[in-house]
Amino acid sequence: MLSKINDIVAGFISILKGLAVTGKNMLKKPVTIQYPFEKPVMTEKFRGLVDLYPEKCIACSQCVKICPTAALDLTATTNPETKKRFLGAFSYNGELCCFCGLCQEVCPTAAMYLNKCYEVAYYKHGDLTKIDLLKADKYQHLTPPKVKGLKK
Amino acid sequence: MELQELIINMGPQHPSTHGVLYLQLKLNGEVVLDCQPHIGYLHRSIEKIAENRSLTQFIAFTDRLDYMASMNNNLGFCLAAEKLLGITAPPRAQYIRVIVAELNRIASHLLAISTFAQDLGAYATPLFYALRDREKILQIFDQLCGQRLTYNYLRVGGVSGDIPVGVDLLIKDFISYERRMLAEYQDLLTGNIIFCVRSKKIGILPKELAINYGVTGTSLRASGVKWDLRKDEPYLAYDKFDFNIPTGQNGDSFDRYYVRMVEMEESLKIIEQALGALPEGDPVAKVNKVFRPTGETYMRTENPRGELGFYIVGDGNPFPYRLKVRSPSFSNLSVISHLVKGLNISDLVCVLGSLDIVMGEIDR
Numbered sequence: 100m101l102s103k104i105n106d107i108v109a110g111f112i113s114i115l116k117g118l119a120v121t122g123k124n125m126l127k128k129p130v131t132i133q134y135p136f137e138k139p140v141m142t143e144k145f146r147g148l149v150d151l152y153p154e155k156c157i158a159c160s161q162c163v164k165i166c167p168t169a170a171l172d173l174t175a176t177t178n179p180e181t182k183k184r185f186l187g188a189f190s191y192n193g194e195l196c197c198f199c200g201l202c203q204e205v206c207p208t209a210a211m212y213l214n215k216c217y218e219v220a221y222y223k224h225g226d227l228t229k230i231d232l233l234k235a236d237k238y239q240h241l242t243p244p245k246v247k248g249l250k251k
Numbered sequence: 252m253e254l255q256e257l258i259i260n261m262g263p264q265h266p267s268t269h270g271v272l273y274l275q276l277k278l279n280g281e282v283v284l285d286c287q288p289h290i291g292y293l294h295r296s297i298e299k300i301a302e303n304r305s306l307t308q309f310i311a312f313t314d315r316l317d318y319m320a321s322m323n324n325n326l327g328f329c330l331a332a333e334k335l336l337g338i339t340a341p342p343r344a345q346y347i348r349v350i351v352a353e354l355n356r357i358a359s360h361l362l363a364i365s366t367f368a369q370d371l372g373a374y375a376t377p378l379f380y381a382l383r384d385r386e387k388i389l390q391i392f393d394q395l396c397g398q399r400l401t402y403n404y405l406r407v408g409g410v411s412g413d414i415p416v417g418v419d420l421l422i423k424d425f426i427s428y429e430r431r432m433l434a435e436y437q438d439l440l441t442g443n444i445i446f447c448v449r450s451k452k453i454g455i456l457p458k459e460l461a462i463n464y465g466v467t468g469t470s471l472r473a474s475g476v477k478w479d480l481r482k483d484e485p486y487l488a489y490d491k492f493d494f495n496i497p498t499g500q501n502g503d504s505f506d507r508y509y510v511r512m513v514e515m516e517e518s519l520k521i522i523e524q525a526l527g528a529l530p531e532g533d534p535v536a537k538v539n540k541v542f543r544p545t546g547e548t549y550m551r552t553e554n555p556r557g558e559l560g561f562y563i564v565g566d567g568n569p570f571p572y573r574l575k576v577r578s579p580s581f582s583n584l585s586v587i588s589h590l591v592k593g594l595n596i597s598d599l600v601c602v603l604g605s606l607d608i609v610m611g612e613i614d615r
Contacts (some may be wrong), residue, residue: 109444117443143394144394144412145397197311199403200397200403201311
């Protein structure tokens, strides 16, 4: 009987202790942000979708060789007169990409980089599978529709 | 009462597991007579994939084994590859590796204890507090390597980038912050009588059974076996740091939880020492661009969940001939049918939570 009363008292005290912790946290500022009304700022090294500076690319295809999931595909053409390789086509499959950043690491001219795009939801199948990296507006269709009351 | 056997399928999905697990239960009313885990729902044939990837490429796949502790997986694989190729990482890289591995151990244990508390009915409160603290670690990793879950930070021969300016201060802030928070968790969970009654003397794992089943990590140490590879078979710079190996006495669910709790404090100690003694120099060794592994090797490291081993066989090609992953969760899960006999279903969830399994590395 006595041990039961002891248990009840101990249980009551432990609940009060827990409530004290809750109370302390109740007065603190929230740690969450109101996405999508507030957008998080990505860090400097953030690895988003693969992007390319076509003018810098020398078509060495090291990124294609290192890609663990074969998400990149490159066609290089050679100028018969000057024997210089230049970029023919460069396609990227965002569905296969595992955002490992190896392509960015091996690129000798820093032409390939991973951008800050983190909203990669798309609206129809195929939107992310065949992306032409040479186009300037390749990720235009991924931009989500405007949300009312969006803070910049 | 007449004994009535009823076979119930628990899973293939249950919130108390980090992944897809199917438990076939034989029940008498509420009492579990037998429990048979069925695995394979998360199988991605990562070991086979490894046979078609170079060592550098495969690091990205180790992230997806135990996705709660990707850094530790990176570390295990990189050490195995380095052992096979005869490379030694420079001292600065070794210290950075210790720091990130211990940070990830804390992140993993935070999630383990909080989901364990959630399984016992402490709905959301400890989980959200732990996720809040884990977020700080993830932000550190985000600045370090650019990702929050699949880091791909370590490389064969070092790390992919040095610690950026300001991140060491963030880690220092985190150490003092987390010390305060761990004291708070002790009040909130360890001091809570409901939590103790629910977890003490539940799912007792005897020492002999644990060793026979190859149970490692916190579950083994909770049973009273002082076995930690960081101390007993030191890799990296672990022999230079001063830390204790916490062990439990009873091997019940509470001990498994408590060992994790103490281990986080020890990890904070290691990070503090490593950050204080961070040597100068290059964070990556000069290595060849293409590795051609020959021979075979086995390297094991202490993951948050236990011993993670990588067995690599190379035949001179860039791709390994065979790669085997010895995952700790697989052995830890296999012991469950011995632990839950005679318990209620609610206690089964408690045992499952305390074993802290991740299905990603069980199924591979």
